[in-house]
Amino acid sequence: MQLEILNLTKLYDQKRGLQPTSFVVKKGELIAVVGHNGAGKSTLLKMLANWILPDSGQVTIDGIDLKNRTAVVKKVGFVPEVPNLFDFFSVEYNLKLFAFLFQTPFPRVDEILREFNLLAFRKNKIQELSKGLKQRVNIGRALLADPPVLLFDEPTSGLDFEMTKELYRLLHTIHEAGKTILFTSHRPEEIKSLATRIMVLHKGSLVFDGSPQKYFQSEVHENLYA
Amino acid sequence: MIRNILALAFNDLAVALKNKTIYLILFIPLFVFVSLKLLDRTDGDIGKIRIGLLQHYAYAPQITGSVKAAEKIMEVTWVQNEEEGTRLLQEKKIDGVLLSNEKEPGSLALLVLKKESLPTLAIVESFSALQKAAEGSSTSWITDIKTLHEGSIQRQTLPTWILMLVLLVGFIILPAQVAEEKEKKLLLALLQTPIREVQWLIAKVIMGMVLTMMAILFLHLLGRFTVVNLFDYIAFIMAGSFCFSAYGVFLGFLCRNQASARTIGVLFYLPHLLPSALSDFSQKLTVVAPLLPSYQFYEPLKAILLEDGRAGNMSFELVYLFLVGSFTFYLSYLLMKRRWLM
Structure with a gap:
């Protein structure tokens, strides 16, 4: 699996959005996209998830253009910052609905419920769950079709310290299972030991792309977060 | 205390302005004024x-x-x-x-x-x-x-009630539902699956048509209204519910949230309902109303229900409803492809 991003651009006005950005994601990488609010992190991930259409540029996954949505949709799973589930239905209903649409057999739903410790909540309505549980259901849904690439937009947003730690453990487990992951964060210190690669966006431009060790020794970190 | 109340009241007004609710305050009196101008027979003076x-x-x-x-x-x-x-x-x-x-x-x-x-x-x-x-x-x-219009006074009001139901589903229920799915990013979640945009749109239109037909069936059962030309009646109900369901989905796509969708729904609901229903009483409205798809639905419905009319004589109206529905469906498809206000 290889994700190639070439001159991907989305500008809301002259200052906000993402300037032309190019990079390649290889199989098994766990990439943290870091930057302050408004740096263009979410815009980048949403374009990779087909939520936002780019102004220009191209994204391919294993050579297939991302514009061919139905062909790549099972290859990329996206977990947005705010869980987008049918609130008034149960956890099980939500997962089964999406499993049906993904043409995934229903036993996969039981697997997800088990893997994410959601069995006890399967009959609960989404609106009755805590933010952390909702996020788990959201991640579970993204994994239903077993996509090789997973995108997480601010996965720890709104979570307390314990839940943040639990979520990072979950990301680690998913990565260990062979998935390629891109996730955004505006707190680089937290993902020091987790990411295999760090990309820093600043005012819509990619200003650093390298290993965590190099990043924490670089001027970029000093200038942005010191 | 008063300072806080004023601040909250101003905030509420700003919210009403932002979600376009305030437009109703301006639109409804304006609409009533224009409608009254179009009613050429007031205070019992029917002219010549x-x-x-x-x-x-x-x-x-x-x-x-x-x-x-x-x-x-x-x-x-x-x-x-x-x-x-x-x-x-x-x-x-x-x-x-x-x-x-x-x-x-x-x-x-x-x-x-x-x-x-x-x-x-x-x-x-x-x-x-x-x-x-x-x-x-x-x-x-x-x-x-x-x-010419047969049946009791209850039956004579039936076409108006049916028009109201069709427009209610089309302009009030569907736009709000579409906007809710956009607002909560549920539509984007569904587009993360292999479904096609057109499948989602067809599902929404079918939902609107089913809701409309259920409401009409319920009305018939409650009022024990029978229909002589049943096939013609069903053909028009299907054409009308398709037209206004597709129209409603399109209106939902023009809005970012439910509040805006409700407002825009009412803005479309009243002009479509009143001129059609009031055209019986006004020559001027009879001239204006045919431009509206609601009139092209209401008049044949009246003819079928009250004059035992046949759909075969109303092919223009059927085609008109189908074209309006298809056109708005296509516009929704374009907006959906562009991820409009999502």
Whole structure:
């Protein structure tokens, strides 16, 4: 699996959005996209998830253009910052609905419920769950079709310290299972030991792309977060 | 305390402005004003009575003489036969036709659209006055009133109720639901699956059509309304519900959230409902209303339910509804492809 991003651009006005950005994601990488609010992190991930259409540029996954949505949709799973589930239905209903649409057999739903410790909540309505549980259901849904690439937009947003730690453990487990992951964060210190690669966006431009060790020794970190 | 209340009230106003609710405050009085301007018969003054007389029928000389003398209040249209009179009546070019009353030879029968209407009352009163002035006797020239719209007063209101239901689903329920799915990013979640945009749109339109048909069926069961030309009726209900469901989905795509969708829904609901339903009472509205798809749905519905009309004679209306539905469906598809306001 290889994700190639070439001159991907989305500008809301002259200052906000993402300037032309190019990079390649290889199989098994766990990439943290870091930057302050408004740096263009979410815009980048949403374009990779087909939520936002780019102004220009191209994204391919294993050579297939991302514009061919139905062909790549099972290859990329996206977990947005705010869980987008049918609130008034149960956890099980939500997962089964999406499993049906993904043409995934229903036993996969039981697997997800088990893997994410959601069995006890399967009959609960989404609106009755805590933010952390909702996020788990959201991640579970993204994994239903077993996509090789997973995108997480601010996965720890709104979570307390314990839940943040639990979520990072979950990301680690998913990565260990062979998935390629891109996730955004505006707190680089937290993902020091987790990411295999760090990309820093600043005012819509990619200003650093390298290993965590190099990043924490670089001027970029000093200038942005010191 | 007052400072806080004022701050909150200003904030609420700002929210109302932002989600376009405030537009209703401006739009509804404006709409009522325009509608009242279009209603040409107010306070019981119906203007000139437009009466149809049969060319080949020998009306009593007192009748023709009185009608001629009353040219200031009465406009006469000579028609070839009863069929032509009926057609002009349906087109609202005349208010009534004077025919021979077969049950009571020598007297007249008045053919009107509706018995319980202002024009009918005006015709009967005027002829009664003319007859008294001409003959002074109490025997009325008009001894029977026939109506084109059959059935009880409850049945006569049925097309209006059905129009209301169809527009309610199309302009109030569907836009809010589409906007909710956009607002909560549920639509984007669904587009993360292999479904195609057009499948989602068709599902929404089908949902609207099913809701509409369920509501109409329920209304028929409750009111025990029967339909003579059932196939024609179902064809029009399907065409109308398709048209307004597709229209409603399109309106939902124009909005970012539910509050905006409700507002825009009402903005479309009233203009589509009132001119169509009020066109019975106004010549001016009869000219304007045909531009609206709701009128092209309401008039055939009225003909089928009240005059046992057939869909075969209303192919223009069927095609019109289908084209409006298809066009708005296509616009929704384009907006969805562009992830409009998502």
